[in-house]
Amino acid sequence: xxxxxxxxxTIFVLLFGFITWLGFAAANWRKGDLxxxxxxxxGGRRFxxxxxxxxxGGDLYTAYTFIAVPALAFGAGAIAxxxxxxxxxxxxxxxxxFPRLWNVCNKHGYITAGDFVRGxxxxxxxxxxxxxxxxxxxxxxxxxxxxxxxxxIGAMGVSGTGFVADLPLIIAFVILAAxxxxxxxxxxxxxxxVKDILIYITAFAAVIIIPIELGGFxxxxxxxxxxxxxxxxxxxxxxxxxxxxxxxxxxxxxxxxLYPHSLTGxxxxxxxxxxxxxxxxxxxxxxxxxxxxxxxFFAIAAxxxxxxxxxxxxxxxxxxxxxxxxxxxxxxxxxxxxxxAAIGIGALVPAAIMSIxxxxxxxxxxxxxxxxxxxxxxxxxxxxxxxxxxxKLGALVFILFIPTQYAIQLQLLGGIWIIQTLPAVMLGVxxxxxxxxxxxxxxxxxxxxxxxxxxxxxxTPSYPVALGGxxxxxxxxxxxxxxxxxxxxxxxxxxxxLGTKRKSIDETVTADYYA
Numbered sequence: 176x177x178x179x180x181x182x183x184x185t186i187f188v189l190l191f192g193f194i195t196w197l198g199f200a201a202a203n204w205r206k207g208d209l210x211x212x213x214x215x216x217x218g219g220r221r222f223x224x225x226x227x228x229x230x231x232g233g234d235l236y237t238a239y240t241f242i243a244v245p246a247l248a249f250g251a252g253a254i255a256x257x258x259x260x261x262x263x264x265x266x267x268x269x270x271x272x273f274p275r276l277w278n279v280c281n282k283h284g285y286i287t288a289g290d291f292v293r294g295x296x297x298x299x300x301x302x303x304x305x306x307x308x309x310x311x312x313x314x315x316x317x318x319x320x321x322x323x324x325x326x327x328i329g330a331m332g333v334s335g336t337g338f339v340a341d342l343p344l345i346i347a348f349v350i351l352a353a354x355x356x357x358x359x360x361x362x363x364x365x366x367x368x369v370k371d372i373l374i375y376i377t378a379f380a381a382v383i384i385i386p387i388e389l390g391g392f393x394x395x396x397x398x399x400x401x402x403x404x405x406x407x408x409x410x411x412x413x414x415x416x417x418x419x420x421x422x423x424x425x426x427x428x429x430x431x432x433l434y435p436h437s438l439t440g441x442x443x444x445x446x447x448x449x450x451x452x453x454x455x456x457x458x459x460x461x462x463x464x465x466x467x468x469x470x471x472f473f474a475i476a477a478x479x480x481x482x483x484x485x486x487x488x489x490x491x492x493x494x495x496x497x498x499x500x501x502x503x504x505x506x507x508x509x510x511x512x513x514x515x516a517a518i519g520i521g522a523l524v525p526a527a528i529m530s531i532x533x534x535x536x537x538x539x540x541x542x543x544x545x546x547x548x549x550x551x552x553x554x555x556x557x558x559x560x561x562x563x564x565x566x567k568l569g570a571l572v573f574i575l576f577i578p579t580q581y582a583i584q585l586q587l588l589g590g591i592w593i594i595q596t597l598p599a600v601m602l603g604v605x606x607x608x609x610x611x612x613x614x615x616x617x618x619x620x621x622x623x624x625x626x627x628x629x630x631x632x633x634x635t636p637s638y639p640v641a642l643g644g645x646x647x648x649x650x651x652x653x654x655x656x657x658x659x660x661x662x663x664x665x666x667x668x669x670x671x672x673l674g675t676k677r678k679s680i681d682e683t684v685t686a687d688y689y690a
Contacts, residue, residue: 180511199357211555259464291603360443381502427590
C-alpha cells in the first residue's frame, strides 16, 4: 500500500483525540447516578428532540453504511439504492409504533425489548428468545463497525504485519471500551453530534466537488455500465431483481428498529412526542444516504480500481476500498483526514450504543431473570458495564482472527434473526391477542427456516420462492417473517383450546401506551 499520509493521519488522530476527551467528559453531561442502569444504559431517558435526532441518526447511519452502501453501488449497481426507500419506510413505522412502546416502557421502567415482552406476555422464555436474538444479531454488527475503522486506517498507509498491523484497531477498541464504561449512553450521544456534522460536511463536499472534477453528472452516468444503472428486467415467470429490491427495502425497514441499539436510542428519549418529532426529522438522513450511494458511481467514473497506487487496497478490502480510494484521489490530504475521521468516529458511536444495548439485554433478561433475581441497582449497573466490555472484546477478537467476510455474512443473518421478534414486540404494542407460546414457536420456526434458507443460498440475503410455475426471489427475512406470523396466528387459538392459554397477568393496561 502507499506510504503513510502524514497530513491525513495527523488530522485523523487529532479529531479522535477530541472525541475521546468528549466521551469521558460526557459522564458529567446531564449528570445522573451512573450506578443505576437506566442512567448508564439509557441516559436517564432525558434526551430531547435534537439530541435524540443526533443519537438515533448516529446509531443507524454507521461507518459501515458510509463504506458499504457506495461499495455495493460500485460493485453491484442499482440494487444498492434499496437503502433509500428502506430508510424512508422506517419513519412511519417509528411514528406509529415506538411512541407507544416508549410510553409503556417509561411507565413500568422497562429498559429492553425483552423487558416489555416479559411484562406484556408474562413468558420469560419468550423474553429470553427476544434477548438472545438481539445479542446474537448485534455482535457481528459491532464487528463491522471495526471493519470501517480498519479500511480508513489502511487507506492512510498505516500497515504492517502481526501486532503492528492490529495496533491501531486495538487502540480504537481501548478508547471505545473506556469511555463507554465510564460514561454509558451519554458518551455516544455527545460524540454523535460531532460525528454527524463531519459526515454531512464530507457527503456534501463529495457530491459537489467530485462531479465538478469528473466533468459533471452526465459524464459520470455515461461512464457507469448500463447494467449497473438499472435493475435487470425480470422474465415472464419471475419478479427477478424487482422482487428482491422491493422485499429488501420493506424487510429491512421492518427489522431496523427491532435491533437493540435502535431501541436503546429510542428509549433514551425524554418523551413519546420527541420520538414523533424525530420520525418527521430523521428522513433528512435518507437524503444523505442517497448521496452516499451515488459516491459508488463516482468511484466507477473516476476509475479508482484501475489506479496502480490503490491496487493493494482493493486486494485487501475489496469494493469496501472504493470510497477511501476515491477520496484520496479527489481531495487534498487535510480534507481526507477530516473525511476519514468522520468514518472512524461513525464507527465508534454505533459500536458504543450496540455494546450498551447488548449489555442491557444480558443484564435484565438473562442475568436478573435466571441468575440473580434481586440485584441491587449498583450490582445491576456494574454487571452491564462489565458485559459491555466483554461484548466489545468479542467483536475485536472476531475481526482480528476471523476473516471479515464471516462478519458480513453473520450480519446478513442478523437481519433474518432480529425480524423474528417483530410479532412479540411491534404487534405486542397494539395487541395481546397472540398466545405467548404460539409467538415462541413462530420465532423458533422463522429463525431456523431463515438460517437454513440463507445457508442454502451461500449466505446471500435473497431466496427464490417458487409458486404455481412462477419464481419470486426476495429477501429471506421478509419471507420467514410471513411464515412466523402465519404460525402465530394459526397456533394461538389451537394452544388456547388445548389449555395452554396464558396464565400470567399482563402487567400493562391500555392507558400505559398513551402519554
